[in-house]
Amino acid sequence: MFTLKHENRIGKSLSLLFFIIVIIEVVIEFFFDKGLLFFFKPLLSIGIMVLYWNMSKKRNWLFFIVLFLSLITNVLFIPNTQYLLFLGLLVFLVHRILLIYYVIQLIKLKDYIPFFIAIIPFVFIFFYLLLISTGIDTKSYVLLVFQNILISVIGGLALSEYLMDPNKKNAWLFIFGLLSLTQYFIVFIEKYYLSNLAPIVFRPLAMLLNAGVYYVFYRFVIDAETNAMKNIS
Template identity: 55%
Template sequence: MLLTSIFIIPESPFFLRLGIAGIVIHRLLLIIYIIKLNKVKDFIPVLIAVIPFVFVFSYLLSISDGIPEGSYYPLLVQNILVSILGGVILSNYFMNETTNTPWLSIFGVLSIGLYFTVFIEKFFLNNLPPTYFRPLGMVLFVTSYYAFYKFVIDVERLNAVVKENNE
């Protein structure tokens, strides 16, 4: 994620593509890791939970006028990945009553809020100076990944206890 952030800073198309590829790979790995940690077996609730996110982000993408040429399909992929991430987290909240649910839910709310904030800033409020949304984005980013860290630590601790009890 650090390399991705560095690649996005210069406005070179090559580095921007590398940054976007890094974000896509990061989100895919994040989704796969969450599914693996939660041992998701039934994907129907996930598919149902993805639908509201897809509608919201597709609507925002369809009404935005400031999308640069060549950015539509990467944004569409990002919208789908963020919707899947939100769907996995939302379905986990309703389907799994475990102690790790609050940390994953906090991560989900903050991650979706971060993506929503960045999307709105870049494509709807791009005439405002970056000082309005950048601090909010930084706070959301740091707190969301702290919540994800706490979620992973709790799940691994719980899995270790379960494994120890089974032996």
Template identity: 45%
Template sequence: MKVLNKETTLEKSLIALFFLMGFIEVVSDDSYIQYTIKPLQIMLLFALYSYTSIRKNPLFFINMIFLLIGRMLFVPKEKHMLFYALIAVFFHRIIEIYYVIKLTKIKDYIPPLLASIPFLIYFLYLVSIPDSVLIRSYLILIVQIVLISVLSGIILSQYLLTFNRKDIWLFVYGIMSLMQTFVIFIEKFYLSDFKITSLRPMALFLNTIVCFSFYKFVITTERLNDD
């Protein structure tokens, strides 16, 4: 187990390439580059997880595939594409919540549900203001808000009640996910008609951290559970 906990040269190289792809994605404003970089990043994450994980849980790969589909559909600026992107992210969130619950082995669901209420109220308030969202996109968006609130409640309750090594990465993942969701909401629903370019690079940067911190949470939890 000590050998497994040490980062090998290959693992460090894959991590470096992953963040390099993330940096290129942030600084590039070309949609063609975006369509190329996003799959490369996920493939690097697949390679990293396949190399470092003993279990190689299919849920990790399925979860990231739906995330990739959602990210690809978020690239176009047409508002009708938002609906399809939200559908993909919906399946991503469902799998993600199930995966986190399975890894953290939650037995009492009351604390996560209570902890999710403030997040639910906050995000519902955010989306109650814009009037430029299509009805079908708005409905799936409400479902997304419920899911991200539930996930946030799980993460917060785990951090406060049963803090350990794996929960450090889970907490980082949760904070970055919330920041990313907030940035995307502001960009898509409040600033879509303004030529502001500073928020998209921020969302892309946060996504890179989200993906990596989720990977680290999964790997750390698997190793701790095998001890």
């Protein structure tokens, strides 16, 4: 009992520290200080990895790989150059594939029909945005096609699982999917529609959503692992 209470206190302290970092990061994004961004942005991924290490009984290596790839992507997106943006999309592609594989493992997907139906609206939305976009080079365009498919898969998984079985674990997955879709939409709009205007609200908002995606994904994984351990016992 003492150990459990001690772990909970550490978890709450680490969560508080994570959200303090998020607030600092929002301020930095608002003023767009690249030097500080290169320091603080990786701390979001690292903070969630520390949280997971403290709270998880399984400590699945896939979780750390997925978060590490996301860390690299975020760093590559900071300079906002065409070459690094392409590299970021490439790393992000691998990140998405592993993340989807990991989520499917955790939810133990069995019924594929609701999943495929749930994907359809997301595919239409993101491919419509891609088709009306201009100024995207061929390499980035191909990567964005795959990115659109993968984000649609995440949205389909989150929506279908929650509608079929609305429990706490799937609620976290649904929130994760919703935040991921919103974040992807905002980043897509900023990078390929309003890149010349660079509205000051987009970067802090995208960062806030990014932090939310991290934290909610962590909560989903912990709930999924806890449920799996209960089913075994």
